[in-house]
Amino acid sequence: MPITPAHHAGNPSGRPWIIDTTLRDGEQAPGVVFSAAEKKHIAMLLAECGVDELEIGYPAISPEEESTIRSIASLHLPVALTGWARAKWEDIEAVLRSGTEGIHISFPLSPLYLKLMGKEYSWVQDQMMELVGRAKRYFRLVSVGAQDATRTGTDSLRQFIADAASCGAERIRIADTVGIATPPMLTELFRELLPTGGPFLEFHAHNDLGMATANAFTAIAAGCDAVSVSVTGLGERAGNAALEELAIALTLSGVYETLIDTTALTNLSLAVSKASGRSIQPQKAVVGDAAFQHESGIHCAALLKDPLSYQPFLPALAGGADHALIIGKHSGSASLQDYFSKKGIELRRPEAMKLLMEVRIKAGEKKRALTPGELETLYSHLQS
Numbered sequence: 001m002p003i004t005p006a007h008h009a010g011n012p013s014g015r016p017w018i019i020d021t022t023l024r025d026g027e028q029a030p031g032v033v034f035s036a037a038e039k040k041h042i043a044m045l046l047a048e049c050g051v052d053e054l055e056i057g058y059p060a061i062s063p064e065e066e067s068t069i070r071s072i073a074s075l076h077l078p079v080a081l082t083g084w085a086r087a088k089w090e091d092i093e094a095v096l097r098s099g100t101e102g103i104h105i106s107f108p109l110s111p112l113y114l115k116l117m118g119k120e121y122s123w124v125q126d127q128m129m130e131l132v133g134r135a136k137r138y139f140r141l142v143s144v145g146a147q148d149a150t151r152t153g154t155d156s157l158r159q160f161i162a163d164a165a166s167c168g169a170e171r172i173r174i175a176d177t178v179g180i181a182t183p184p185m186l187t188e189l190f191r192e193l194l195p196t197g198g199p200f201l202e203f204h205a206h207n208d209l210g211m212a213t214a215n216a217f218t219a220i221a222a223g224c225d226a227v228s229v230s231v232t233g234l235g236e237r238a239g240n241a242a243l244e245e246l247a248i249a250l251t252l253s254g255v256y257e258t259l260i261d262t263t264a265l266t267n268l269s270l271a272v273s274k275a276s277g278r279s280i281q282p283q284k285a286v287v288g289d290a291a292f293q294h295e296s297g298i299h300c301a302a303l304l305k306d307p308l309s310y311q312p313f314l315p316a317l318a319g320g321a322d323h324a325l326i327i328g329k330h331s332g333s334a335s336l337q338d339y340f341s342k343k344g345i346e347l348r349r350p351e352a353m354k355l356l357m358e359v360r361i362k363a364g365e366k367k368r369a370l371t372p373g374e375l376e377t378l379y380s381h382l383q384s
Helices: 036-049 063-073 089-098 111-117 121-135 154-167 183-193 212-221 243-253 262-276 297-305 333-341 349-366 372-383
Strands: 017-020 053-057 080-086 102-108 141-147 171-175 200-204 226-229
Touching: 017 200, 017 243, 036 053, 036 063, 036 262, 053 063, 063 080, 063 089, 080 089, 080 141, 089 102, 089 121, 102 111, 102 121, 102 171, 111 121, 121 141, 121 154, 141 154, 154 171, 154 183, 183 200, 183 212, 200 212, 212 226, 212 243, 226 243, 243 262, 297 333, 333 349, 349 372
Parallel strands: 017 053, 017 226, 053 080, 080 102, 102 141, 141 171, 171 200, 200 226
Antiparallel strands: none
């Protein structure tokens, strides 16, 4: 799939360009290592899911990584592939050997990062002029990244964007490297940064304050052309913007179009969870087991009448199983009547209320919801 600026601009309705970085930033999560077979499998699932681009890895890290990326590139998946590089020609050569059609070159930009490297901004300008110019001979897309952009002054960011444009970069990544951005901050930032013409802007969110997905959505709403995400938000420290959360949010907004098949999101998340060794927390938005479990009597009574009464969407939209009514301390009689009705037992309300008192006592003792066996034992005792 050729990568061109027109392609990245999306369709006339302004479709956001979704870049998945699970195989690069996701694997940089502490202790996470994907095997070559797992990376291939995840890449294929992501392509089937409908993301626009995969930031597929950092080939300069090892010959094995370069080989794995090359093997994925050879699959010719229906998705754009880019490799990640530091601002070093050796890194760019490794991406070139790996066979991706696009490259992302990352530059330190904030005063802190430049100080840590012992560099001045003039070094960034010189390196960008040399490296981007050379890279454009070999890649269909050259993207450059402003590391720690959200701790960089607006004037410096404008200068970086202008310099990147003059070098011929097609896209510029505004990276919230340590996850300090907030939606209002980004709205104002992109109002000031978005150029008329020139390179497209991408926003790369981190989740240190728990706002990565909200920030990615905000960047799109503010006019940013592209955002990078990862499956389940997997990534360094607290992770990145979560693909599954952003995809559902964009779908429910009724404003933005994507090519993502949301019904593939649960299986995709389970595959990444298995490969990464990172379990999906029950309360995880969109794909967590508890995201569609309900115990409160008021909620369950309403859900029995309309499943959207206490859910923003049906779990099937994300490829999940039906919602579940859990019987525990906070349950009501309607849940009990529904549970036993499905077993062919019609509980009258007085019976349900009597059983409910026993359920609440037992759940309090157990400090959890009751299992079907425990619930049926209580019912049997009341019948004897």
